[in-house]
Amino acid sequence: MTKKHAEYLVIIFFLMVIGIVFQQIATSMTEQGIASGTPYDNAAAYPRAVAILAGALLFVAGLNTWRERKIPTPLSISQMRRPAGLIAIFSIYLLGLGTLGYHLSTTPMLMSLLWVAGYTRLVWALIYSVCLSFGAAFLFEVFLNIVLPGGFLRLNIAW
Amino acid sequence: MLLDSLSSGFDLFFTPLTIGLTFSGLLFGLFVGALPGLGPLMGIILMLPVAIGQQPIAAMGFLIAIFVGGSCGGSISAILLRIPGTPLAAATLFDGYPMAQKGRAADAIGIAITASSLGGLFGGIVLIFLAPLLARFASGFAPPEYTMLAITGLTAIVVISGGSLIKGLLAGCFGLLLATIGTDEFSTGYRFTFGTHHMLNGFHIVAVVVGLFAISEMAFQIMRKDLTTKPNIPMVRANFGAIVLTLKHWVNLLRSSAIGAFFGSLPGAGGVISSFTAYAAAKAASHPDEGYGEGAEGGVVATESANNATVGGTLVPSLALGIPGDASSAVLIGALLILGIFPGPTLFEQQPEIAGGVFLVYLASNVFLLFAGILTTPIFVYVLRLRKSHLIPAVLLLCAIGTFALQASIFDLWVMLTFGLIGILFRAANYPLAPVVIGTILGPLLENNYRRSLLISREGHWIFLDRPVSATLITINVLLIAGAIWFAIRQRKKTAATKEP
Numbered sequence: 001m002t003k004k005h006a007e008y009l010v011i012i013f014f015l016m017v018i019g020i021v022f023q024q025i026a027t028s029m030t031e032q033g034i035a036s037g038t039p040y041d042n043a044a045a046y047p048r049a050v051a052i053l054a055g056a057l058l059f060v061a062g063l064n065t066w067r068e069r070k071i072p073t074p075l076s077i078s079q080m081r082r083p084a085g086l087i088a089i090f091s092i093y094l095l096g097l098g099t100l101g102y103h104l105s106t107t108p109m110l111m112s113l114l115w116v117a118g119y120t121r122l123v124w125a126l127i128y129s130v131c132l133s134f135g136a137a138f139l140f141e142v143f144l145n146i147v148l149p150g151g152f153l154r155l156n157i158a159w
Numbered sequence: 160m161l162l163d164s165l166s167s168g169f170d171l172f173f174t175p176l177t178i179g180l181t182f183s184g185l186l187f188g189l190f191v192g193a194l195p196g197l198g199p200l201m202g203i204i205l206m207l208p209v210a211i212g213q214q215p216i217a218a219m220g221f222l223i224a225i226f227v228g229g230s231c232g233g234s235i236s237a238i239l240l241r242i243p244g245t246p247l248a249a250a251t252l253f254d255g256y257p258m259a260q261k262g263r264a265a266d267a268i269g270i271a272i273t274a275s276s277l278g279g280l281f282g283g284i285v286l287i288f289l290a291p292l293l294a295r296f297a298s299g300f301a302p303p304e305y306t307m308l309a310i311t312g313l314t315a316i317v318v319i320s321g322g323s324l325i326k327g328l329l330a331g332c333f334g335l336l337l338a339t340i341g342t343d344e345f346s347t348g349y350r351f352t353f354g355t356h357h358m359l360n361g362f363h364i365v366a367v368v369v370g371l372f373a374i375s376e377m378a379f380q381i382m383r384k385d386l387t388t389k390p391n392i393p394m395v396r397a398n399f400g401a402i403v404l405t406l407k408h409w410v411n412l413l414r415s416s417a418i419g420a421f422f423g424s425l426p427g428a429g430g431v432i433s434s435f436t437a438y439a440a441a442k443a444a445s446h447p448d449e450g451y452g453e454g455a456e457g458g459v460v461a462t463e464s465a466n467n468a469t470v471g472g473t474l475v476p477s478l479a480l481g482i483p484g485d486a487s488s489a490v491l492i493g494a495l496l497i498l499g500i501f502p503g504p505t506l507f508e509q510q511p512e513i514a515g516g517v518f519l520v521y522l523a524s525n526v527f528l529l530f531a532g533i534l535t536t537p538i539f540v541y542v543l544r545l546r547k548s549h550l551i552p553a554v555l556l557l558c559a560i561g562t563f564a565l566q567a568s569i570f571d572l573w574v575m576l577t578f579g580l581i582g583i584l585f586r587a588a589n590y591p592l593a594p595v596v597i598g599t600i601l602g603p604l605l606e607n608n609y610r611r612s613l614l615i616s617r618e619g620h621w622i623f624l625d626r627p628v629s630a631t632l633i634t635i636n637v638l639l640i641a642g643a644i645w646f647a648i649r650q651r652k653k654t655a656a657t658k659e660p
Contacts, residue, residue, distance in 0.1 A: 006587035013584065014329060017336060024351050034348030039613035043343035043350055046606045047336060054332035061325045083378035083583065087576070090374075090555065094572050110552045117548035118387045128549060136556055144212055146564040 007065040014058050021051040085116040101151020106133040164291070164507065168515020171216040172523070180210075180217045181520050184224030185527045186535065191225070192232020193539045194550065196380050198245035199229025200487045204372055205554065207365050207494060208561035215498045215513060220520035222494055223474075226487055227524040230430060230467050231275035231532065234459070235539050238267045239392050247430040247466040250438045254451065254458030261454050264393075265536075269401025270456055271463045272532035274412060277405065278464025279525035281416035282423060282471020286478075287518050289424070291507050293479035298504040302611035303623050307632035309605035312482035314636050315426040317594050318643045326590045334598020335605065337362065344603075345610060357570045364493045364599060366562050366574040371592050372486075373558045374579025377551050379586060386548040397536040402529075408460045411441050419465035423472020429485045430466035437465030467528075471521065478502050478514060481604060486593035489600045496600075 025044040029035040035044040093109040110129035119125055140146040142159045150156045171177065184206070191202035202225040210218040233248030238255035251271060258267035300308070313335075317327030340351045341361035352358040405412065415437035422433035441461035442451040449455045473484035474491075481503040483489035495502050500513055507514050562575045585592055616622035623629045 003588060006584060007589075009584055010588040010590055013581070014333070017333065020351070021336065028352075029348065029350065032346075032348045034343065034346040034350075039610040040345050043346045043348050046609060047339045047350065050332050050335045050339075054329060054336070057325050057329045057332065061329060064323075064325065079382045082381040086378055086381050086551075086555075087580065090559075090576060090579075093559075094569065094576060097572070098569050106556065110556060113552040113555060114548060117381055117551050119546070119548040129552070132553055132556060136560055140560050140564060144209060144564060146560070147567065148560070148563070149569070 004065060004068060007061075007068075011058060011062050011065065014054060014061075018051045018055050018058070021047050082116055086113065089113055089116065097149055097151075099151055101153060101155045102137060102148035103133070103155045103157070104151060104153070106137075164511035164515035165287070165518060166515070167512035168216070168517070168519050171214075171512055171516040172220070172519040174214075174217070176214065177217040177220050177516075177520065178523070180213065181220035181224045181523050182527055182531065184221040185228040185524055185531060188225035188228020188230075189232040189235075189528075189532060189535070189539055190228075190542055192229035192248075193235045193244050193542050194232075194545070195236050195240075195242045195244050196376065196547070197229075197554075198233065198247070199226045200490065201373060201376060201554075202226075202229045203487055203490050204365075204368050205557050205561060207368070207490065208564045211365070211494060211497045212564070215495075215500055216516035216520060218494060218498055219491070219517050220523070222491055223470075223517070223521050224524040224527070226470055226491070227275075227279055227467065227521070227528055228532075230279075230470055231272060231463065231528060232539065234271035234275070234463055235268055235536070236543055238264060238271065238459075239395065239540065239543065240390060247434060248462070249431065250434045250462040251459055253438065253462075254453070254455045257452070257454035258456070258459065263454070264395045265397050266401060266404060266456070267459055268395060268536055269397035269399075269533055270405050270459045272397065272536075273401050273405040273529060274415075274460040274463040275467040276525050276529035276532065277412055278416040278419055279467035279470060279528065280522065281413070281464070282420045282468035283518065283522045283525060284471075285420040285424075285468070286471040286474050286521065290475045290479040290514070290518075293475060294504040294507040297480055298508065300504070300628065301626070302608040302615065303626050303629040304632070305608040306605060306612050307623060307629045307636070308480060308482060309601045309608065311632045311636055311639075312426050312476070312480075313594065313597055313601055313605075314639050316483075316485070316597055317591075318639045322591050323589065324640070324643045324647060326588075327594050330585065330590050330592065331594035331598040334595040334600075335602045337367065337595070337599045338602020339606065344607060357568070362574050362578075363562075363565050363571050364497070364596075365565055366571040367578050367599060368490055368493070368596055369558050369562050370575040370578025370580075371582040371585075371595060373554060374575065375582030375586055375592070377554055377558075378579065378583050380547060381551055383547060386551075387546055389544055389546055392540055392543055394537055395540050397533045399533060401533065404456055405460055408457050411444070411457050411460050412464050414440060414444070415461040415465040416468040419468030420472040422465075423469035423484060424475045425472075426476060426482060426484045429473070430469040433469045434462040434466040437461040467525070474517075474521065478506065478517065479504065483597055483600060486596055489593070489597045492600050493596075 025035050029044045089112045096105045107129045111125050114125045188202055191197040203222050210221045230247055233244030234251045236242050236244040237248040237252040238259050241252055241256045243249045255267045313331045342359055343350055418437045419433040438461050441457050445451055451458050473488045476482045476484050477488040477492055483492050562571050565571055612622050
């Protein structure tokens with residue numbers, strides 16, 4: 001992957017954002033009657049103006065990217081394995097957080113992240129993950145009165 | 160007005176909670192500053208969910224102290240490892256590291272902490288005197304002036320902070336669009352909510368900021384090869400003799416602090432520019448025998464006093480106008496808004512005790528820095544031995560629990576992760592992230608005042624040119640953008656000329 005690829009991806013992302021702005025103005029905002037009228041009633045004029053400005057800037061950015069020579073970026077496929085692993089582990093964690101709860105899902109998530117980061121001493125990784133997970137839960141639940149997700153077992157520690 | 164706000168702020172400041180949180184924030188700031196890859200912005204972001212559950216002045220004391228400690232902490236790794244903990248400390252290694260090589264690491268760290276503290280106090284004096292004056296000047300502003308002020312704030316940050324103008328403006332536009340998500344204040348209609356109740360108030364700013372900065376930073380950190388290595392650093396113990404060493408360079412200290420406070424008050428300039436400028440000025444004014452670049456005490460004094468004075472300067476436009484000077488102050492403004500405090504001229508008129516409280520926590524942070532920083536040096540030297548592989552999961556866990564704690568919502572965690580991916584993409588394509596946050600913070604100010612201007616105008620958009628302050632701000636914006644375009648064309652021509660055989 002080169003910097004140019006990343007720039008094209010950002011351009012596609014901005015095209016999607018601008019597309020959503022116009023799609024929502026044409027549908028949802030028109031249906032609500034907030035896409036026209038005085039500055040008081042017209043809630044669409046400002047996002048439309050910003051989207052048009054973004055579109056003009058995007059055109060220039062696209063031209064610049066197209067004219068730019070291919071510049072290698074520090075991101076190679078092999079280097080991207082670790083960040084991809086981090087995002088994957090975190091996504092799985094979020095998927096399971098509601099069902100499994102904080103205490104059942106956090107320690108495996110932390111251990112997996114340690115493994116992805118290259119730390120392979122299993123016992124120490126387990127001890128570190130358990131201490132970190134319960135230590136953070138203690139701080140947030142006791143000092144900030146936060147109730148962390150209990151999951152299907154309703155696992156909440158009464159500290 | 161000045162004494163009134165300070166004296167009314169005393170009651171809010173002198174509580175065990177505020178003093179305790181300010182002290183804790185300072186230690187946490189030194190911790191995140193010392194660790195390469197984190198820094199004050201990351202520290203503020205990580206602790207934002209904790210802070211917004213507290214009373215306003217205690218919360219601001221905590222966050223401002225992280226800003227102060229984080230701006231200084233980077234010097235420890237710059238001096239000992241030759242790796243600046245934060246970009247703010249990049250200029251400190253010019254003389255700090257050679258001092259350590261000569262066996263004067265303790266002196267270098269002591270001087271860095273003392274200069275940071277005294278520079279920060281200088282920035283505090285500038286803040287206390289300048290912010291109310293600026294607020295008084297701005298108290299006569301009407302919606303057209305606020306509209307142009309918001310645009311100027313965003314443009315200045317994009318132009319002055321360097322990088323691509325187009326990319327910076329695009330990122331700013333993205334932030335402005337993000338701010339429109341939710342219920343419209345005027346028509347009470349729903350915009351970009353896609354029929355879900357989660358988005359009726361838009362995305363939570365903390366989830367957006369944590370994702371953009373913290374998650375993307377960790378994704379880039381995890382690519383490093385030295386994650387499991389443990390640096391071998393000798394123990395260093397700074398002492399109060401460093402105060403005398405620093406005060407020997409009092410002219411340099413005052414000059415550098417003034418440079419820092421000046422650059423801080425300009426939106427977009429920030430601590431990196433001020434520390435390099437202060438270093439250049441100190442070097443130019445020095446005697447050749449001082450040996451700048453070879454371990455001169457004056458080099459450390461200049462860079463560290465400048466980058467901490469910048470913090471005070473940055474808070475001037477943030478508090479007086481509600482216009483952030485950089486990403487860190489944008490997050491601080493976001494915290495104030497969440498706490499129900501609206502920075503700007505009305506803050507000084509209607510809630511002088513809050514303004515006074517903020518001034519006091521800022522001053523207290525710098526006083527704590529001097530004593531706690533010097534006494535706890537061995538702890539932060541020990542912190543540098545931490546393995547990155549252990550730090551990344553801890554940061555991610557803090558991000559997750561902190562973001563969940565905002566509204567006890569897993570939706571916020573998905574927002575955080577999504578913005579983490581956007582942050583990774585933006586970083587990979589060299590798009591700056593700060594304008595996104597600043598656009599999100601300034602978005603409501605801009606849109607509300609833009610629409611109010613049009614409502615009171617009889618000639619449509621001409622109202623912006625009819626009013627002198629607004630017209631001046633338009634001129635400044637045009638000059639800033641024209642200057643940036645001219646500079647970019649000149650740079651491109653220079654690059655093309657050097658490539659030709």
